[in-house]
Amino acid sequence: MRFSPLIDQLMQALRCLPGVGPKSAQRMALHLLERDPQGAQHLIDSLQQALDKVDHCQQCRTLSETPLCPICADPRRDASLLCVVETPADLWALEQTQGYQGYYFVLLGRLSPLEGIGPDDLGLAFLLQRLQQASIQELILATNPTLEGDTTAQYIALRARNLKRPPLKITRLAHGVPLGGELEYLDGGTLVRAFSGRQVYTDT
Structure with missing residues (x-):
């Protein structure tokens, strides 16, 4: 079965996570889109805030x-x-x-x-x-x-x-x-x- 380009793009994006293969990415993508759109939006917001505000400590670099x-x-x-x-x-x-x-x-x-x-x-x-x-x-x-x-x-x-x-x-x-x-x-x-x-x- 072939998914639409946007769903396939989402699944490919999820595969950047460690330990996430094709099947796991497919399951995550379909769950977020079909059953938990609010969770998906929260994930988007949290990820964007972290990317915007998290940097490295000036002393230890964590x-x-x-x-x-x-x-x-x-x-x-x-x-x-x-x-x-x-x-x-x-x-x-x-x-x-x-x-x-x-x-x-x-x-x-x-x-x-x-x-x-x-x-x-x-x-x-x-x-x-x-x-x-x-x-x-x-x-x-x-x-x-x-x-x-x-x-x-x-x-x-x-x-x-x-x-x-x-x-x-x-x-x-x-x-x-x-x-x-x-x-x-x-x-x-x-x-x-x-x-x-x-x-x-x-x-x-």
């Missing part, structure tokens, strides 16, 4: 409606800790554990020469600038345990060690994070164990 996200604007956080993650989803996964009270830096990706993603694309110059702050005593590398994530962690650690500043402790999430896993999909208990078991980072 998604935020304000120049500083609520975490960076919270003076009660531990200023001696800075945790580097790949995505806002990873930040939110760690925050849900309530086991970490420091600040963050979001790379918005990971080093990948094959995809043309280099240090400048990840804001690493800004990260190194932040690490010049004497208040930061520990850098926690929480990139995902993948080949690209490990390469990114190694690069950051190397650059951080060469900074002209007081000695900086560099750690990496350890126990409980499976090789090739994504922080976004790990349960809270696993992430808490990973934080409590973090180790001093070495290149070997």
Whole structure:
């Protein structure tokens, strides 16, 4: 069966969502058009408002409606800790554990020469600038345990060690994070164990 051009366009648009294939997109599109037009309009309005008003935090680079996200604007956080993650989803996964009270830096990706993603694309110059702050005593590398994530962690650690500043402790999430896993999909208990078991980072 062939759908009208506009319905087909809607289904193709819905497929941009992660995990949504042709059948799921078809089911969503028909549900919104046939059974929940008010829900469809609410979705349109919410998406447009988010696109208009959500940007990146000027300090940690996570998604935020304000120049500083609520975490960076919270003076009660531990200023001696800075945790580097790949995505806002990873930040939110760690925050849900309530086991970490420091600040963050979001790379918005990971080093990948094959995809043309280099240090400048990840804001690493800004990260190194932040690490010049004497208040930061520990850098926690929480990139995902993948080949690209490990390469990114190694690069950051190397650059951080060469900074002209007081000695900086560099750690990496350890126990409980499976090789090739994504922080976004790990349960809270696993992430808490990973934080409590973090180790001093070495290149070997």
